[in-house]
Amino acid sequence: MNTEAARIAFTRTLLELAREDPSLFAVATDSRGSVTLTDFADELPNQFVECGIAEQDAIGISAGLANGGLRPFVCGPACFYTLRSAEQVKVDVGYSHANVKIIGVSGGVSYGALGSTHHATQDIALMRATPGLEIFLPADGPQTAALTRYLAKSDAPAYVRMGRAAVPTIYDDGARFIPGQANRLRSGRDAAVIACGEMVSIALEAAKLLACDGIGVSVYDMHTIRPLDEAAILEAADTGFVLTVEEHNIHGGLGGAVAEVLSQYKPTRMRILGLPDEKLYSGTSGEVFEHYGLTPQGIAQTVRQWR
């Protein structure tokens, strides 16, 4: 099985595009190493801005660069951009409609053993309640590359959350990516699993386990949280049971978004699988997933129990 970290696909694609488009800028907060932007900074120094450890400043500077006709991608750990600089994201980017792409790497519990200071498990909730930004959680390398190509042309502000680790490749290189349109990766009649980000490949494994039990499960990759693909959610509800799976607090994330749609337009039995509302268990991200059942077995068990 091929694997690739989303951030690697992102920086490779951004560098390719930026060689041809001098308006594409990368902005960092002493984060060029963690984001893998060192090659970009070395090769295109005129299109690279180092802000030091100052996330609030970096978001504001990016809004100023956008005002000057540039297309900044401000890149650093998701935990710092969505909380430390939340007001700059709200005002300078969202409210002011500045064409800034906020790239949060090492999202969720990617930095598992570093503890909650370095976890980004509220970011989807925060960004969902901040008007003006598109929100993406790509599932693998090829999809991240396609998303990056979209972002480089788009005039809309956006927040993207990526994980740190290499994840299994789901999509072919050059696969079509349509913002706001979920991908149904597998079809089944007994239940639907809607996942985003790194949870998508795990959900697909869960569906295989359930197929062995004779339970047919649809799996949706909800790579775009805003604009949300409500039609796909309503379609998923036709199975009679919807499970959402996310590397995020169970409040306000993908599960909340899906529940808002279903409770208003098509009340459906559902469960939200994510990280509980507590001080999190510590370990590698894999160990944290294991602890909270964010695994093929955990997802399969939840479907068996609740559908």
Add this chain to the structure above:
Amino acid sequence: MNASELRILANLRRADAITMIYRAKTGHTGGAMSVLDILTVLYYDVLNVRPDMPLYPDRDRFLLSKGHSVEGYLAILADRGFFPKEELRTFSQAGSRLIGHPNNAIPGIEVCTGALGHGLSVGVGMALAAKRTGRDYRAYVVMGDGELGEGSVWEAAMAGANDRLDNLYAIIDRNGLQISGPTESTMALEDLRGKWTAFGWDVCECDGNDMQALLAYFHGAHPAGRPHCLIAHTVKGKGLPFAENRKEWHHKVPSEEQLQAAYAALGVGGVEWA
């Protein structure tokens, strides 16, 4: 434009601003008055802006980071022709785009401001964009003195010096008062000149309500390789005898009698749009 012409314009815009506050029954009177001479010099004499083409790429960039002083700013933008003056009647009315802080739905306003401590970072980005794209516009950011309590201001101060942005101007409306009282008894700022100097900025001070002094500063020579900070010493409530240097006028609304007293003190008969 000479200093006496600018003084007349500033008083006309003060009359507009106090009328807006009187009509809306809301506003930030003190700061709107202290900063008005700075805004007048910038918008009638210094800034390269085009009301007929607000997004002209080579325009100078201006940010009112102390966004609560919006009334005089809106009056100036309207008078310069960025939007119809009659629209000032809608200030703070339901559904208006003329809200209580700068709103970039209004032509001429670059970025929404009002949450303090944001403007200088955005100004750094604007000035940096000019440097990186070979344009020669400048970025001017007006901040309040109380605003300097926000830590993000000092992040931006470091960045401006680090990037040697000599096309960036930070202008501090040093009226000495914030909502709770004197800045020095709320969160002391002095030695303010020493702080900006230590951060690597070219620092000047002047009387920020003196047109001649402001003209001399903005038309003077400024050293290359460093961003510029003007500590403009002003009087909160400037021009309104009942409001000058009184902290309660941070966001107090004038009575009808005070409005008339303001017109008399400013030497204007009223405003034509109201």
